[in-house]
Amino acid sequence: MxxxxxxxxxxxxxxxxxxxxxxxxxxxxxxxxxxxxxxxxYRSIGLNIVNRDKQNRxxxxxxxxxxxxxxxxxSYGSAANAADGAIIVARALDVGTLDRDAGPGDxxxxxxxxxxxxxxxxxxxxxxxxxxxxxxEISPDRLTYKFxxxxxxxxxxxxxxxxxxxxxxFERMARPETTxxxxxxxxxxxxxxxxxxxxRFKTRNDAFIRALGALRYGMLCPSSDKADGTFxxxxxxxxxxxxxxxxDKVRLERNDDYVNHDPxxxxxxxxxxxxxEFRVVPENVARIAALRSGEVNFAEPSYEQVAELRNDPNYKxxxxxxxxxxxxxxxxLKVPPLDDRRVRQAVVHAMDRKTYSEIAFExxxxxxxxxxxxxxxxxxxxxxxxxxxxxxxxxxxxxxAEAGYGPNxxxxxxxxxxxxxxxxxxxxIMLQNLKDVGIDATLETREASAFMADIKxxxxxxxxxxxxxxxxxxGLDPLSPYEQQFVGAGQFNGGLGAxxxxxxxxxxxxxxxAQGKAIQNIMQYILSEAFVYPIVSPGWQFVIATKSSxxxxxxxxxxxxxxxxxxx
Amino acid sequence: xxxVTPEQIEEMRRQLGLGQPAWVQSALYVWHxxxxxxxxxxxxxxxVLGFLLSRLPATLALTASGLGIAIAIxxxxxxxxxxxxxxxxxxxxxxxxxxxxxxxxxxxxxxxxLTVPVYLDFIPVAGEGxxxxxxxxxxxxxxxSAVIARMTRSAMIEVLSEDFIRTARAxxxxxxxxxxxxxxxxxxxxxxxxxxxxxxxxMGGQVIVENVFSWNGLGRxxxxxxxxxxxxxxxxxxxxxxxxxxxxxxxxxxxxxxIDPRVRTG
Numbered sequence: 001m002x003x004x005x006x007x008x009x010x011x012x013x014x015x016x017x018x019x020x021x022x023x024x025x026x027x028x029x030x031x032x033x034x035x036x037x038x039x040x041x042y043r044s045i046g047l048n049i050v051n052r053d054k055q056n057r058x059x060x061x062x063x064x065x066x067x068x069x070x071x072x073x074x075s076y077g078s079a080a081n082a083a084d085g086a087i088i089v090a091r092a093l094d095v096g097t098l099d100r101d102a103g104p105g106d107x108x109x110x111x112x113x114x115x116x117x118x119x120x121x122x123x124x125x126x127x128x129x130x131x132x133x134x135x136x137e138i139s140p141d142r143l144t145y146k147f148x149x150x151x152x153x154x155x156x157x158x159x160x161x162x163x164x165x166x167x168x169x170f171e172r173m174a175r176p177e178t179t180x181x182x183x184x185x186x187x188x189x190x191x192x193x194x195x196x197x198x199x200r201f202k203t204r205n206d207a208f209i210r211a212l213g214a215l216r217y218g219m220l221c222p223s224s225d226k227a228d229g230t231f232x233x234x235x236x237x238x239x240x241x242x243x244x245x246x247x248d249k250v251r252l253e254r255n256d257d258y259v260n261h262d263p264x265x266x267x268x269x270x271x272x273x274x275x276x277e278f279r280v281v282p283e284n285v286a287r288i289a290a291l292r293s294g295e296v297n298f299a300e301p302s303y304e305q306v307a308e309l310r311n312d313p314n315y316k317x318x319x320x321x322x323x324x325x326x327x328x329x330x331x332x333l334k335v336p337p338l339d340d341r342r343v344r345q346a347v348v349h350a351m352d353r354k355t356y357s358e359i360a361f362e363x364x365x366x367x368x369x370x371x372x373x374x375x376x377x378x379x380x381x382x383x384x385x386x387x388x389x390x391x392x393x394x395x396x397x398x399x400x401a402e403a404g405y406g407p408n409x410x411x412x413x414x415x416x417x418x419x420x421x422x423x424x425x426x427x428x429i430m431l432q433n434l435k436d437v438g439i440d441a442t443l444e445t446r447e448a449s450a451f452m453a454d455i456k457x458x459x460x461x462x463x464x465x466x467x468x469x470x471x472x473x474x475g476l477d478p479l480s481p482y483e484q485q486f487v488g489a490g491q492f493n494g495g496l497g498a499x500x501x502x503x504x505x506x507x508x509x510x511x512x513x514a515q516g517k518a519i520q521n522i523m524q525y526i527l528s529e530a531f532v533y534p535i536v537s538p539g540w541q542f543v544i545a546t547k548s549s550x551x552x553x554x555x556x557x558x559x560x561x562x563x564x565x566x567x568x
Numbered sequence: 569x570x571x572v573t574p575e576q577i578e579e580m581r582r583q584l585g586l587g588q589p590a591w592v593q594s595a596l597y598v599w600h601x602x603x604x605x606x607x608x609x610x611x612x613x614x615x616v617l618g619f620l621l622s623r624l625p626a627t628l629a630l631t632a633s634g635l636g637i638a639i640a641i642x643x644x645x646x647x648x649x650x651x652x653x654x655x656x657x658x659x660x661x662x663x664x665x666x667x668x669x670x671x672x673x674x675x676x677x678x679x680x681x682l683t684v685p686v687y688l689d690f691i692p693v694a695g696e697g698x699x700x701x702x703x704x705x706x707x708x709x710x711x712x713s714a715v716i717a718r719m720t721r722s723a724m725i726e727v728l729s730e731d732f733i734r735t736a737r738a739x740x741x742x743x744x745x746x747x748x749x750x751x752x753x754x755x756x757x758x759x760x761x762x763x764x765x766x767x768x769x770x771m772g773g774q775v776i777v778e779n780v781f782s783w784n785g786l787g788r789x790x791x792x793x794x795x796x797x798x799x800x801x802x803x804x805x806x807x808x809x810x811x812x813x814x815x816x817x818x819x820x821x822x823x824x825x826x827i828d829p830r831v832r833t834g
Binding site for chain 1: 789
């Protein structure tokens with residue numbers, strides 16, 4: 001080993017290298033530098049000479065000990081998650097609020113429904129089953145609903161849950177500041193008759209009973225609202241709320257006293273695992289890395305990661321089959337030439353929905369023909385295919401030519417959309433589809449709230465660049481999306497006019513098969529006129545990945561995640 | 569706005585002071601900010617200052633850890649390169665440092681995320697427990713250690729050519745003593761300056777690293793507030809960040825005084 005070097009004209013020693021080179025063979029106290037300077041000479045000029053061998057051994061020992069302790073601590077730390085029976089779910093976004101009535105959105109509702117049980121439950125065939133209510137009656141005029149509440153129900157804090165608590169829930173939902181619980185609009189009052197809660201509406205509300213079993217209507221216990229004005233969700237569900245660290249995690253604990261009534265769930269009592277934690281991990285790569293390392297048990301993958309994990313036998317992809325979600329598109333109908341049916345039909349004929357599903361969503365969803373939540377009674381995809389426009393670029397070109405558009409006079413069209421995983425790539429393919437049939441299309445992508453404000457304004461225009469826009473709806477009642485979007489002004493001023501208002505009102509007044517036929521008439525009207533075009537289903541937050549060994553997970557209606565049967 | 573009465577809208581406008589001229593609103597904001605009142609977050613309606621301060625320890629811990637790693641790696645490598653100036657070891661280290669400086673921290677973070685769980689699955693990757701600081705701190709520290717190594721090298725090379733170093737060697741001092749006691753202190757003035765600048769830069773880079781590694785600090789708050797258009801939180805974040813940078817600058821000035829007494833008299 002080299003032990004000296006030239007520095008200008010002087011030769012200087014490199015003692016620390018000399019030390020390393022000699023410690024194995026020479027007694028420490030007699031070490032000399034390569035110039036032959038004895039250690040005593042160093043001492044004579046005041047240097048502190050130490051036993052280098054001993055010091056090095058001590059340092060190596062200390063380093064080794066530190067690394068060993070650190071490794072052990074880290075190993076213990078990572079093992080702790082599995083040891084304490086915690087199901088850890090990594091998601092991209094945090095809940096906005098845990099208050100059911102403050103507009104928690106899908107991310108919040110999925111957590112909240114783990115804490116709160118609903119009055120009624122929906123079976124796999126969408127039939128209604130008893131939940132907290134053991135039975136119910138609906139008045140012939142569909143204005144009054146009576147729910148007989150099970151006896152002996154206890155909230156997580158030990159307080160009773162009874163008909164009075166149900167009354168309190170509906171009164172709370174009816175407060176002006178409540179958002180996101182549209183199924184109770186036109187509520188007249190709530191009252192109690194013994195162990196029966198009576199809910200009355202001012203106008204007929206057919207969607208109410210089915211909506212109660214959906215994601216958004218779990219029942220809170222009155223003790224959730226504290227005397228000091230604060231709120232913490234307390235319910236009767238399988239999981240008890242422990243803590244929420246914003247942008248970090250929501251932690252829940254098993255309700256050991258839980259009795260299950262949900263027909264989807266095999267486990268009759270409390271969940272198998274002790275804790276349930278929803279952890280926020282914004283980065284796609286980090287979520288899947290955490291799943292691979294065993295740090296989390298469930299992780300939302302990007303659609304690109306779905307393709308990778310699907311081919312790996314160590315992982316399993318769960319996709320929601322009963323989401324009630326459907327992606328659809330519409331037009332600024334008042335802006336010419338979109339008031340011409342042929343132009344709208346041409347645009348829809350240009351769209352290759354099968355490719356959107358296969359490429360943008362990695363085949364995890366399906367193209368749909370009906371503009372309605374799929375898998376519901378009367379939603380017949382074959383019938384809708386006859387009424388709507390399939391992918392046919394040549395037909396699109398012919399219709400455009402008929403309407404006066406061609407290579408020398410291309411139709412200018414803007415695709416106005418908002419950002420969403422999967423949808424971003426879908427819109428890029430959509431843009432190419434339109435260009436392929438000679439439409440001079442451009443794509444405008446906005447953040448969701450900016451998009452909503454913009455499209456609301458665009459739908460009132462009568463001139464300028466025509467726009468096609470996309471959105472998603474979900475629900476368990478086929479008429480609700482129409483009532484929300486296309487009746488009256490509609491959520492985005494996209495109402496389809498008096499004919500649509502009449503058809504929906506008629507359908508609402510009917511029941512059973514007659515209502516089903518009326519719903520199909522609405523879809524035929526919408527599709528043949530190409531007012532609205534269906535795209536794919538489901539559309540958002542409908543896939544989650546686990547290790548193959550994880551069992552018992554259930555995606556229920558509206559992508560409600562149920563962990564009661566999960567075993568890690 | 570469905571379900572909100574005009575009276576409620578008017579009351580909210582009054583509470584937010586939206587009826588007043590812009591300059592009055594700005595002056596009021598500054599006046600309240602001086603008193604520690606940065607308003608309330610739009611999402612969650614929490615006091616902004618308390619909300620931000622609750623996240624500050626996580627951010628400071630990550631910055632301190634990252635800086636510690638950067639110094640622990642950068643300083644020795646800088647010494648080594650200076651000492652071996654012009655040799656292969658110097659060239660190799662400086663080539664690596666160029667790579668380090670050129671490497672975006674988010675890219676390094678993603679690479680660590682892709683590789684570490686495969687080979688070292690005991691290191692947490694998604695922000696839970698004290699050990700989860702390792703990867704984000706490494707991401708920050710590795711990138712900035714390159715800057716410190718380069719700065720240390722050039723500062724040490726300059727000092728090592730000074731007469732007093734030659735004198736120290738001439739009287740037979742061991743090279744470790746020459747390097748550590750005689751050369752390092754004068755060289756440390758410029759190194760400390762760079763470390764101060766790195767601190768500010770690291771606080772900024774942390775915004776991305778915190779999001780990549782789900783570290784629940786101010787960076788996560790800032791990104792989310794921007795996505796949610798939570799203006800009071802963003803304003804509070806910027807002011808708090810600026811205050812931290814100013815504070816660090818003042819501390820650095822005081823360190824200068826300690827390192828080099830000439831600054832005191834000069």
